[in-house]
Amino acid sequence: MVQFVSVANILKFLARSGVEPHLVGLARYLEEDFSRWEAFEKAPRIPSHSPGGVIELMPTSDGETYSFKYVNGHPGNTRKGLQTVTAFGVLADVTTGYPRFVAEMTVLTAVRTAAVSAMAAKHLARPESRVMAMIGNGAQSEFQALAFKAVNEIEEVRLYDIDPAATDKCARNLAGSGLRIVRCGSAPEAVAGADIVTTVTADKRRSTILTDNMVGAGVHINAIGGDSPGKTELHPDILKRAGIFVELTAQSRVEGEIQQLPQDYPVTELWEVVTGRRPGRTDGAQITLFDSVGFAVEDFSALRYLRDRVRGTQFVEELDLIAEPDDSRDLFGLIDRAGRQSGGVVGRRGAVPAVA
C-alpha cells in the first residue's frame, strides 16, 4: 500500500502545531539536501503549455529515493474561483521502482516555497534584517511572512497588493502571529525602509513590480513571482546592481528574472553558498537577489519532510494504488480472484459484456 496525505490531513497536520515549526523544520531538510546537491539527478521540469497556462512534471532522484511533483500554473483560474497553482507529489523507492508516498502539494508547495526563501535569506540577507516588504498578498504571502519570522527573525511585514482585498486577507491571517503588520498604499511605500523585499505577484507577463530607484544598498530581494518564460517582476537595472543567486542556472535562464539578462551573465547557485564553495553576501551594502523559480529537489525535501513527520500518525492513510499479486507473473489471476469474490467472470465464460 502507498502512504497518502490528503488535503484534509495536511491541513489538520499543519494546524495542530501551527505552520512555523514546519517552516523551520523544512528549512533544515532543504539545507541538508542543498548540501548534497550534486547527489541529485537534475533535469529541467517537463512542461505542457496551453493558452491558459502550463502543466509541469518535476522529477528528481538522489539514487535511493525518486520524487516528482505534478504542478500547474493557470493565472486565469483566480477569476473562476480556482487555484492558480495546484499540485501533488510522489516519493518512490529507486531500488524497486514502487511508489511509496503520495501527498497533496498545493498547500505543501506554498510551505516549501516559503521555507526555500527563508533558507536562502539566511545565507544572503543581512543578519540584522528585521523589516520585510511584501509585494503581492495572494495565496503564498502568509507562508512567506511566517517563514521569514520563524527562520530569519523578521519582526515587521509591510504589505502591498494592487487589490486591497488581498492585503485585507493577508493582514487578517497574520493578525496574532506576532508580526507587526503595516499596510501600505503603494509598492514604493512598502519597500521604503525594508531590509528584505519579497515580490510574489501572479500575473503571467512582464511586469515591473520593482524599479531601480526603489532598491537601496544592502537590501535582499526575494523574487518569487518571476518564474516562467515571459513572466518577470523586476526591472533589469536592479538585476545588474545585484549579486544574483539561483537554484539551477539552466532552468533560471529560461524561467527566472535573469531571462532578461544575457545567457552568460554570471550567477551563483544557492547550493554553492550553502556548501561554502562560493560566497553569499559579500558586504552589508551589497544588493542580493534570490531569483527563485522552484526546483524539483525542493519538492523532494518537502515530501521527505512530510513523510517523516506524518509516519505512524493519524494524518496518513493507505492508498490502494499498486497491484500486489502473490505471484508477480500472475497479474491476470488477480482479476480472476476479484471475479470469484464478486460473482463476475473472467474471460468470456458465459458473461454478458455489460460495457461492450
Next chain:
Amino acid sequence: MVQFVSVANILKFLARSGVEPHLVGLARYLEEDFSRWEAFEKAPRIPSHSPGGVIELMPTSDGETYSFKYVNGHPGNTRKGLQTVTAFGVLADVTTGYPRFVAEMTVLTAVRTAAVSAMAAKHLARPESRVMAMIGNGAQSEFQALAFKAVNEIEEVRLYDIDPAATDKCARNLAGSGLRIVRCGSAPEAVAGADIVTTVTADKRRSTILTDNMVGAGVHINAIGGDSPGKTELHPDILKRAGIFVELTAQSRVEGEIQQLPQDYPVTELWEVVTGRRPGRTDGAQITLFDSVGFAVEDFSALRYLRDRVRGTQFVEELDLIAEPDDSRDLFGLIDRAGRQSGGVVGRRGAVPAVA
C-alpha cells in the same frame, strides 16, 4: 475532488464482464486516438535510470485533456516477489490545470498493451490469421492472448516460456476462455505454423528469442518485450526481412528492436496506417513487425476509456488531492479553519510545536 480508481476497483470492474469486452472497447478508443495522432503533444518519456531499473513519466496532451503515466521497469523485482512493472496514471483538464482522474495502471497497462497489439495486428496481420505463438508467458501473456482472440479472431495460442511454471500459470488462466491452448517445449516448436508471433519476455538485455530461420513468409510479429535501450528480442536479420511498424519513430530508435538497425532505416508509424496515409501489410507473403515500446498516447486512450466506463459506477471513488479554498487567494485560511475545527492553532498563538 479527483475521481480515483483503485486496484481493488479496477479488478472488480474487469472481472464483472470479463476482460475481453474491455480489450475490444479500448482497441476502439486507441483507433480513435491514433486517427487524430497529430493532435497530440508527443514528447519522449522522461526516464530516471538506476542500476536496478528505470522510473519513467509519460506525458501527453490533446489540447483539452492532459495525461501522464508513472511507470517503472525493474526486471530484478520478480526475484523479490514484486511486479517488474507498476504504474499509475492521471488525467487533467488543460483549461484549468486541475487533475481530474487518478487510476492504478499496473493492471490497466497490461490491458492497454494488449489492446494496442491487437489493434496494430488488425491492420498488419493477414486477416485469416488464427494461430498465435506466444514466447514469454509472464504477467502480460493472458491479456495478449485474449486481445488477439477478441479483436483478431485468434483461435489457437501456442505457449512457450523458459520457465515451465509460467506456461502452467498462463495455460491455467486461459482455460475456459475458448482459446485452444498448446503448450510447446521450445520457441521453434511454438512458432511452427503460427500466423502471428508475440514475443513478450522480460529480460533486461539483448536476447534472441526469434532467429531468422524461425520466421516464415506472411507472419506478423508482435514484439512487445524489446522496449528499452539494450533490451531486444529479435535477431537483426528478421528485422531486415520485415515491414517495420512503430509507434513514435524517435522513441523506437532508442528503445525498440530497431535500435539494432541504422538510424535512417525506413519504418512506418502505426498512425499513418490507421489513417490510410501509408500502407500496412502489402501482400500475404510479407513479414510484418510491430515493434512496440509503448507510448503516452496509448495511456491517454486507456485512462480516457476507463474514466468513461467507470463514471457514475461503484468502481470510482473520490480522492481528496486538490485543495479547494472558497477564496483562491486564501490557501492559508484553510489551515486556520482546520485548526479551529480540530482545536489546534495556526501561527504560534501559544501552541506547543509538537514536531519541531
